[in-house]
Amino acid sequence: MPRRRAVCEPGAVTTAQREDPFLENRRLLFGTAYRMLGSVADAEDVLQDAWLKWAEADRSGVLNPRAYLVRTVTNLSLNKLTSARARRESYVGTWLPEPLLTAPDVAEDAELAESVSLAMLVVLETLSPLERAVFVLREVFGYSNAELAETLGKSEAAVRQLAHRAKAHVQERRPRFETGAAERRAVTERFLAACGSGEASKVMELLAPEVVSWSDGGGVVRAALRPIQGSDRVARWALGVLAKPELRDATAAFCWINGEEGVLFTAPDGSLVGALAVEVLDGVVHTMRCMINPAKLDGLRRSEPFRF
Structure with missing residues (x-):
């Protein structure tokens, strides 16, 4: 439908x-x-x-x-x-949130950018539905326990328990990458250039030893079914992915994805074939998220970036 x-x-x-x-x-x-x-x-x-x-x-x-x-x-x-x-x-393989093309001003507000970042959405996915609702409305929009109780049809005591569990869970798993946009852009540019060289050693120099790569193809596009961990394995995977026909001739362009800098890959015919988001710390890539399921790229095809 x-x-x-x-x-x-x-x-x-x-x-x-x-x-x-x-x-x-x-x-x-x-x-x-x-x-x-x-x-x-x-x-x-x-x-x-x-x-x-x-x-x-x-x-x-x-x-x-x-x-x-x-x-x-x-x-x-x-x-x-x-x-x-x-x-x-x-779902076939790793499920990642659907990325959204956002306006640059979203990134200027650190709290707003974090609340819609792919990393945060991944963390929120581990909450129960009610915990997620309480966290979003309380921590993002500032709802009081009384307002939450009315909205969710729960007692204030129940809301307090949900809020406590949700906040503790998120704090434990909240990403702590505070690298500035300029450094993220520079590291990502060097990473893409290293991938273009075809030399695994150059790619590995830009990856943290414990780097993790996640790919979401949804069974529609061939992708790794499980997270890939370790600089050697991720480097070999990255070189293999970029060698695929659909990406080999694609144009890479920087843009704002979920309040953070990301990369869009566009085929010669103008079709969007994928998006990449990376988390950088101390000059190297710690996490990569590659979204290539065509059905989940609509939020990146908007005529205008979204402003929250």
């Missing part, structure tokens, strides 16, 4: 949007759903369903439209997350 047209495309806010609470808050609503689901397509589906509910709702008793809409999106996301988890259990 074809995807429905997104209702969350970025752009200038019109008079009609300011008069409609749903359109006025669409970026907030998409940001909530995307952080909850780690999927651009699923987040757009949630917004479509939320818009239909909003259009049909009796708004005479809605005192706070923004809170009402966030609650609607959160509950729809919880329902979709439950079914999505079942699908991911049978």
Whole structure:
């Protein structure tokens, strides 16, 4: 079934949007759903369903439209997350979040960039659906326990327990790569150049000994089914991937992916064939995430980068 047209495309806010609470808050609503689901397509589906509910709702008793809409999106996301988890259990190979092309100003806000980074979305995937909802609404949007209790239909005591577990879990696994954008760009450029040389030794010089590479092909495009660890194995894998026909002649271009610098690979015919995100520390690559499942690249084909 074809995807429905997104209702969350970025752009200038019109008079009609300011008069409609749903359109006025669409970026907030998409940001909530995307952080909850780690999927651009699923987040757009949630917004479509939320818009239909909003259009049909009796708004005479809605005192706070923004809170009402966030609650609607959160509950729809919880329902979709439950079914999505079942699908991911049978997913072929490594599952990675769907990347999203973001505006450069997202990266200028460190907390905002971290909250939508691929690394953080991977961590959030390990939470239970309710823990994820509590963490996103509390830590990202500043909801109080009372507001969360009302939104989720739970007691404040239950919310406090969920918040404590979620925060402790995320803190334990939160990525701690604080390398500046300029250094990340320089290291990534050197890494791509080393791969282009075809010499494994040059590639290994830019990889941490414990480097881990994750690939998401979804069974549609050939990819490593499990994470690859160690500089020697990752170097050989990288050289093999870049030697494939679909990537050998592709053009690599830097862009902002989920608030961080990343690389898009475009085939000679103009089609997008993959995206690469790296985490850099002390001048070398520590983590690589390669997204090549065509069905999960729609968020990188947007006419305009998304602004949260």
